[in-house]
Amino acid sequence: MTNVSGVGRAGEIAPGQVIFLNGVSSSGKSSIARRLLTDLDRPFFHMGVDMFGAMRSESRTGELDPGDLAEVLRRTRAGFHRAVAGMARAGNDIVMDHVLSEPWRLHDCLAVLAGIDVVFVGVHCPPGELRRREQHRADRPPGTAARQLDSVHAHAIYDLEVDTAAASIAECSTAIKTFLTRTPENRAFDRLRAQAGR
Template sequence: MTPGQIVFRNGTSSSGKSSIARELLGLLDDGVYSHLSVDAFNAMRAQRELSRQEFDAGLRRTRLGFHRSVAAMRRGGQRPGGGPRTQRAMAADRLPGRTPPEDVLLVGVHCPREELERRERARGDREAGLAALQYDLVHAHGDYDLECDTSTASPRARAERIRDFLPHRPTPTAFSRLRARYSVE
């Protein structure tokens, strides 16, 4: 079985990652793709009140499980897409060394702070200020294969751009460069 390709969309809360993923799933017709979401993994955790230490430890385990699941689906021939949200997660230290960096497309999903705040208010299902809190951290690593601004085009247009870019991934990929930068094996 041929392993699948991974499309990571990285952006703050409310930046449009999930909207792009839904559109992308409908556009990709050369195999089976799946959308894996960190939010879905977080929703699997117990929702009881936790101390800060318990919460931080649980969040680390959840993200580790998420990234291992992405790698496992890839090895099984699926083409997962996920959205890590922190520099540390994006540094590729969670995907096992058997995931070839050339199989990972890293997409930066950007949106102006004012628009993120408007979207958070409109959604009503997110902690107010979460996107602002993540804003400076999420893209701190500064390296992507492709970037898009969801305030200037529809999720469909952004998904089409990703689809059209897939056959033209750069060498080395951003994932390769991040692995080298952080000496991850």
Template sequence: MLPLLSDPWFLFPVDGLGTMRSTVHTRCLDDAEIGEMLTRTRRGYHRAVAGLASAGNDVIMDYPLSEAWRLADLLEVLCGFDVTLVEVRCSPAELQRRERARGDRPVGLALSQTLVYAHGDRDIVVDTTDVGADVCARLIVGEWSRLSGPKAFDRLRHR
């Protein structure tokens, strides 16, 4: 794997945090309780990322901003941190192929998350349709080294 930032750094996908949840307890929850549990988990994820960063770690979040409150909470929780917002694109056909191959999500979920980029700002854009993670990582590092001025999180915070 290509080190993107200074060591130590963490790739911290939100799905990794979700796998720590008790499946036995989760099966006992109704839809409203599941929604509340997911919100608590996501808020906790935001604070875990801030905790890792505040201890001097570089953190790469793998996280869709698919609900407006997520961005608002992150803007608050990550205030004072240097955040680079990367938009990761992929063709609809390839998204559906990947969802079918994964088998752990309904096909069409990614396309249904129309709010992910509704905030209209980003620092870097990569398209994963025809290239792998290593190529995208190199593209991100190249673009990241050229960023100057206020970044997307700072611009969004001041709107």
């Protein structure tokens, strides 16, 4: 559990807590993350995978062949995982939003975030609503969310799940905030590590 002061015994820094929002594109992760920063009682940082992609020089990325581009994207996501872990290990509380559309991303997060209290939240939204949202966005090709649906939640284990079509962003944030008041028991990440034999 997070030490709010960030400092443990003998001056050691206690790791922060990570609220890990996982869902397909346009499911509402970033909106929930922004609301959590307002609703939570202590300072959190929002770190999203899209933020890291936006740091990359697009002009050079566009010149790469598909194989090289795939490797750049993989390194970007691996770096994102390590940046979140680094911030948390420095005592910061993080709201992380991600799209676990490839199995290696979850496996990497399980390894990199070991020793950190991770609250794993599944962010859901039905296909029809995802299509409607994509039609109103200029930054996503149509069908992106539909292509991700089968893979993103394939592991099927969460601490908490929310549905942004059935509940408002404020209600989703409140549900997550309420969950944080519970005594931490066997977290989803612990169960997933045990399942993977880690």
